[in-house]
Amino acid sequence: MVKRMLLMIMATQVAVAIVIAWALSRLVPADVALLLAVIVVLLVRLAITANNFRMTLRPLPEEAHLGLLQRLQLFFHEYASTMAVTSWHMLRHQPSMHIARTPRGLPVLLVHGYGANGGFWVHLAEQLEERGYSHATVDLEPVFGDIEDFAVQLEQGVQALLAASGSGKVIIVAHSMGGLVARAWLRRFGAAHVARIITLATPHHGTDLAHLGPGHNARQMQRNAEWLAQLDAADRNRRGLFTSIYSWHDNIIAPQDSCHLPGARNIALHGIGHVGMGRHPAIASHILAEILGIT
Numbered sequence: 559m560v561k562r563m564l565l566m567i568m569a570t571q572v573a574v575a576i577v578i579a580w581a582l583s584r585l586v587p588a589d590v591a592l593l594l595a596v597i598v599v600l601l602v603r604l605a606i607t608a609n610n611f612r613m614t615l616r617p618l619p620e621e622a623h624l625g626l627l628q629r630l631q632l633f634f635h636e637y638a639s640t641m642a643v644t645s646w647h648m649l650r651h652q653p654s655m656h657i658a659r660t661p662r663g664l665p666v667l668l669v670h671g672y673g674a675n676g677g678f679w680v681h682l683a684e685q686l687e688e689r690g691y692s693h694a695t696v697d698l699e700p701v702f703g704d705i706e707d708f709a710v711q712l713e714q715g716v717q718a719l720l721a722a723s724g725s726g727k728v729i730i731v732a733h734s735m736g737g738l739v740a741r742a743w744l745r746r747f748g749a750a751h752v753a754r755i756i757t758l759a760t761p762h763h764g765t766d767l768a769h770l771g772p773g774h775n776a777r778q779m780q781r782n783a784e785w786l787a788q789l790d791a792a793d794r795n796r797r798g799l800f801t802s803i804y805s806w807h808d809n810i811i812a813p814q815d816s817c818h819l820p821g822a823r824n825i826a827l828h829g830i831g832h833v834g835m836g837r838h839p840a841i842a843s844h845i846l847a848e849i850l851g852i853t
Contacts, residue, residue, distance in 0.1 A: 559701050560675040564649055575599050607637045607809070611831075613767060614812035622806035622828040632807055635838070636831030643678055643833055651677030655694035657722050662690035664753055664852065665723040667715055669696055671734025671759075672775060678733060681837040682845065691849070694719045698739065702773020705735070705785070709742040716743075716751055727753045729849055733835060734759050734810070735775060737802070738789070745792045749799060754852050756801045756845055758835045759808050763790075763816040781816075797821025801848050803841065805830040 575595040582591035611633065624632065653676060657665075666686055668679040676695025686693045696715035698708040712730075719728055730752055732740045737760025744755065761768070764781035771779075778785040803825045804817030810832035811817055818824050830838050 559699055561649060564644060571599050604637055607640060610809040614809050616813045618806050624829060628829055632829050632831060636809060636834045639834040639837055647680045648675050648677035651675050653697055655722055656687050657692045658690045661692050664727055664729050665692035665719050665725050666729045666731055667694055667719050669712060669730060669732035669736035669739055671736045673701055678836050682842055685842055692723045702775060704774045705739055705742050705778050708739040709746050712739055712743040713747050720751060727751050729753055729852060730755045731845060732757050741789055741793055744796060749796060755799050756848050758803050759811055759817060759832050761811045761816050762819045765816055766812040767810055803844055808832045
């Protein structure tokens with residue numbers, strides 16, 4: 559379903575570019591018109607990224623303030639990450655599981671966030687494979703469904719990876735909404751088969767932008783949502799299982815400290831956007847360090 563949705567978005571962008579190129583071809587040569595049309599589409603995507611940063615702008619701690627060059631690096635890394643993930647990696651994604659010939663440590667289950675699929679994890683999956691870790695992704699469907707239903711799908715993914723790897727436990731790495739899915743799974747199925755849950759940019763206390771998203775899961779992620787309050791009460795005595803990694807410059811989670819999970823190991827970084835979490839080397843280093851510390 560995510561692929562179909564992304565293909566529709568891509569088709570719309572191509573159609574818009576063709577119309578713009580056709581209109582401009584009356585004024586300039588056809589090749590120039592096509593180039594200008596592509597630039598217009600790219601600028602629209604650029605404007606969407608900029609608007610996300612604008613909507614999530616919040617006061618920052620002193621140590622998170624960035625200079626002009628750092629802000630530009632943040633913005634264009636997030637823009638490039640969004641373009642690569644939505645227009646390439648998620649479109650090419652096929653559900654997969656990699657079982658290392660000589661496994662190192664515990665297997666890792668990768669859980670994507672809202673409106674995504676396992677293609678989000680292409681960079682981290684490559685690093686895990688290079689280091690000898692077995693790993694798998696799960697694809698949560700339908701896109702705008704109930705997070706409680708996603709927890710059942712996560713359990714299926716856990717059991718499949720346990721069976722294939724022969725391990726008794728997994729490590730879960732989850733991005734954004736995926737971290738809430740992992741918490742809902744823990745509440746429902748218990749901690750017997752998990753050694754660590756590492757969340758990235760997860761709105762543990764909701765995000766102000768959730769009211770803009772469609773679906774039951776978006777409503778569950780709204781600030782002060784009753785579902786989040788119930789989840790918070792249910793897993794307070796299990797926070798030692800969690801590491802929450804987040805950025806003060808997240809352009810989807812607002813306020814950004816909504817990612818801070820009391821009782822967990824919290825790692826607050828800066829200069830990294832929401833989608834950029836999946837491909838930023840600093841994030842990968844922290845994840846790998848957490849995994850190495852477990853195994």
